[in-house]
Amino acid sequence: MTLLTASHLSVRMGNTEVLHGVDLSIEPGEIVTIVGPNGSGKSTLLRAIIGAVPLSHGSLTVRSGLRIGYVPQRLELDAALPMTVSRFLALPHRTSRSAIHEALQRAGAPDLADRQMARLSGGQFQRVLLARALLSQPELLILDEATQGLDQPGSAAFYERIAGLRAEMGCAVLMVSHELHVVMAASDRVICLNGHVCCHGAPEQVASAPEYRALFGTGTHGALALYRHEHDHGHDHAHAHEAAQ
Numbered sequence: 468m469t470l471l472t473a474s475h476l477s478v479r480m481g482n483t484e485v486l487h488g489v490d491l492s493i494e495p496g497e498i499v500t501i502v503g504p505n506g507s508g509k510s511t512l513l514r515a516i517i518g519a520v521p522l523s524h525g526s527l528t529v530r531s532g533l534r535i536g537y538v539p540q541r542l543e544l545d546a547a548l549p550m551t552v553s554r555f556l557a558l559p560h561r562t563s564r565s566a567i568h569e570a571l572q573r574a575g576a577p578d579l580a581d582r583q584m585a586r587l588s589g590g591q592f593q594r595v596l597l598a599r600a601l602l603s604q605p606e607l608l609i610l611d612e613a614t615q616g617l618d619q620p621g622s623a624a625f626y627e628r629i630a631g632l633r634a635e636m637g638c639a640v641l642m643v644s645h646e647l648h649v650v651m652a653a654s655d656r657v658i659c660l661n662g663h664v665c666c667h668g669a670p671e672q673v674a675s676a677p678e679y680r681a682l683f684g685t686g687t688h689g690a691l692a693l694y695r696h697e698h699d700h701g702h703d704h705a706h707a708h709e710a711a712q
């Protein structure tokens with residue numbers, strides 16, 4: 468059963484219509500990536516989906532009782548406030564030590580429970596935010612540029628973990644990313660957003676769509692081909708891949 472459906476969804480911020488006429492649906496277990504230039508409404512779309520901003524037009528139908536885990540782009544915490552990772556994860560609801568341990572394990576941060584939040588590295592902090600989102604056993608995991616500030620190997624490892632979580636927990640994933648060459652190849656579907664849906668489809672369809680190329684140029688298509696080439700190493704396909712680049 469479809470997890471959520473947005474139909475002609477529009478959102479206004481002040482006098483500006485940031486999103487207009489967005490159609491989108493998410494099926495169980497699929498990984499959908501939203502790409503688009505800065506200011507194209509990606510975060511706003513995610514925030515509309517979690518109910519944090521109102522729609523100005525259109526509709527959003529969310530399956531009754533759907534458990535959503537949300538990983539924000541960033542979270543400001545008062546650095547002066549002493550708070551361990553476990554304490555942070557137990558807010559605002561009391562959460563058992565074993566649930567916290569399991570979520571941290573799944574997020575790839577099994578040893579962070581007693582560390583101070585203010586002393587975590589960027590990558591550790593993101594894993595703790597992921598652990599927090601996993602606590603609700605989400606059927607839909609929503610990630611808003613969750614790898615901001617991580618280096619390329621760090622973000623590649625993070626997205627690999629997301630794909631592993633999807634396989635393990637069966638959750639669908641809706642994420643925003645700028646790292647097209649990393650996430651596009653790992654996504655079932657890509658939606659290219661620029662206030663409205665410019666184009667959508669399988670990663671290779673979107674990467675070669677004229678609307679996508681108009682926004683991002685052809686460089687990322689080359690990067691996607693390069694990613695494929697690395698992914699297929701060990702096979703004697705070098706010639707075909709060179710031709711694709």
Ligand SMILES: Nc1ncnc2c1ncn2[C@@H]1O[C@H](COP(=O)(O)OP(=O)(O)OP(=O)(O)O)[C@@H](O)[C@H]1O
Pocket residue numbers: 480481485503504505506507508509510511512
């Ligand atoms: N609370 C707000 N009040 C007024 N305008 C806002 C607000 N939040 C976002 N906007 C505007 O809405 C537009 C879309 O912002 P949004 O953060 O959704 O874009 P984005 O695609 O996620 O951008 P980025 O890639 O830079 O994160 C921008 O022009 C932004 O300035």
